[in-house]
Amino acid sequence: MNMTCEGQGSFPSPLSTPFLDYFFFLFLSFLDLLLFSLAHASVITIALTTRSVVIKTACSASLVALHEACRALQARDIPGAIVGGTSLILAPTLTSNFFGEGILSPEASCKTFDESADGFARAEGITAIYVKRLDDALRDGNPIRAVIRGTGTNSDGKSMGIMSPNAEAHEALMRQVYDQAGLTPRETAFVEVCFKLPGTKTA
Numbered sequence: 001m002n003m004t005c006e007g008q009g010s011f012p013s014p015l016s017t018p019f020l021d022y023f024f025f026l027f028l029s030f031l032d033l034l035l036f037s038l039a040h041a042s043v044i045t046i047a048l049t050t051r052s053v054v055i056k057t058a059c060s061a062s063l064v065a066l067h068e069a070c071r072a073l074q075a076r077d078i079p080g081a082i083v084g085g086t087s088l089i090l091a092p093t094l095t096s097n098f099f100g101e102g103i104l105s106p107e108a109s110c111k112t113f114d115e116s117a118d119g120f121a122r123a124e125g126i127t128a129i130y131v132k133r134l135d136d137a138l139r140d141g142n143p144i145r146a147v148i149r150g151t152g153t154n155s156d157g158k159s160m161g162i163m164s165p166n167a168e169a170h171e172a173l174m175r176q177v178y179d180q181a182g183l184t185p186r187e188t189a190f191v192e193v194c195f196k197l198p199g200t201k202t203a
Contacts, residue, residue: 024155039084060153061085066131067151073133095122150181168172 039052055065062085069081089095097105105119112120132182137144154173156166178185 036084042082052187062127063151064153066129066148067153069131070148070151073131080130080132081122082128082130084126085126086126087122088126089124091121149183150177152177152180 039054043050053065053068054067055061057064062083065085066083069078069083069123072078072081095104103119105117107118107119108121111117131148132142134144134147152168152173156169159166159169174185176188
C-alpha cells in the first residue's frame with residue numbers, strides 16, 4: 001500500500017463581525033491542520049512506509065482522490081491505495097445558512113433531476129476502499145468488489161453562476177473518460193450519477 005487520500009470539505013465563515021470572523025478563521029486554521037494530519041496519522045498507525053495525500057475540493061474530494069489514486073496505479077507509481085472520504089457536520093451554522101438560502105430540502109430528502117426536487121439533504125459518513133491493479137488483484141487472489149474502467153475530473157469553467165452546472169463541460173468529460181477506457185455509452189447498462197452538480201462546479 002502506497003497512498004492514502006483523505007477527502008474533506010471546507011466551510012466558509014458564517015459570521016458577520018470582524019472580531020468573530022477572526023476567531024472563526026483561527027478555528028478553521030486549526031481544523032485544517034487537524035484534517036491534514038488525519039491521512040498522515042493513519043499511515044503511521046498502520047505502519048505504512050508510504051506517501052499520504054489530503055485532497056480538498058469540497059463535495060467532489062473523494063472522487064478526485066479516487067481519480068488520483070487510479071492515475072498513480074496506471075503510471076505504476078504505487079502498487080495499491082487506500083482512498084478514504086469523510087463528511088462531518090461539526091457545527092450547525094452552515095446548515096442554518098443553507099436553510100436560510102433555500103438550498104436544503106425542507107423534507108431532508110434529495111430528489112435529483114425530479115420535478116419535485118426542493119433542495120438537497122446533508123449527511124455524515126466516513127468510508128475507505130482499497131484499490132489496486134486488476135492483474136495484481138487476480139494474481140494475489142484478492143476479493144474483487146468492482147472494476148474501475150476509467151476516471152476523469154474537470155471543472156465547469158465559466159457558466160451562468162456558481163450554482164449552475166455546465167452541461168457541455170460534463171458531456172466533454174464523459175466522452176473523454178469513455179474514449180480513454182475504450183468503451184461506448186451503449187455498453188453501460190446502469191448509470192449512477194456521481195457528479196457534483198451545484199456549488200463547487202466540479203465533476
